[in-house]
Amino acid sequence: MNRRRLDFQSFDEVLTDVQNLYSLGYEKIGQWSLAENLEHLRRTMESATEPRSFGVPAPIRFLLRLVILPKILKGRRMKSGLQTASGLIPEADRPSSASMDDETERKRFVEAVNTFRNHQGEYLPNPAFGRISRSQWEQLQLVHCSHHLSFLVPK
Structure with a gap:
């Protein structure tokens, strides 16, 4: 099975895809x-x-x-296998006995998307790129969502 080719243009598209993955189930490619x-x-x-x-x-x-x-914004792609900051790796700060569930994380993600979209003013500097425009932040998040969710294929 191959990864999906995604290119989200809006956060509504992202949320629809997340809901479909949650509701229909998915095959994990990554x-x-x-x-x-x-x-x-x-x-x-x-x-x-x-x-x-x-x-x-x-x-x-x-x-x-x-x-x-x-390159990321123009090509609307991110390379796979790049090192991720330890604070962004799942389970980085969770005890090994704790597990994650799709429903809880889906709800938390929806809240984060709404907070991000409704934020007034400029965003904080990006941890990897420094100070970037609001539009760049938004497009970067859409590309990032496309990248990661492409590793999950709906059933």
Whole structure:
């Protein structure tokens, strides 16, 4: 089974896809379940409105913003297998005995999307790219959602 080719143009499209994956079930192509993907996407989205303690050093952020961000936004794709900040990895701060469930993470993700969409003013600097425009933040989140949810195929 192959990954899906997704290119979300709106958060409504993202939420519809998440609901379909939750309702219909899914086949996992990658390493993470729906709950794990949604936790990762939620944490990333929250970093636009809630200060985080992780991020790359300023000189690297500058280079990433100059070279990588335009490629992501123009091509509307992210490469697989890139290292993720430890604060964004599912289970990074959860006891090994705790489990995640799709329903709980779906609800938390929907709340995060609504908070992100309804945020007034500029977003905080991006942990990887530094200060970027509101539009860039939004498009980056849509591409990021497309990337991760492409590893889950509805049944």
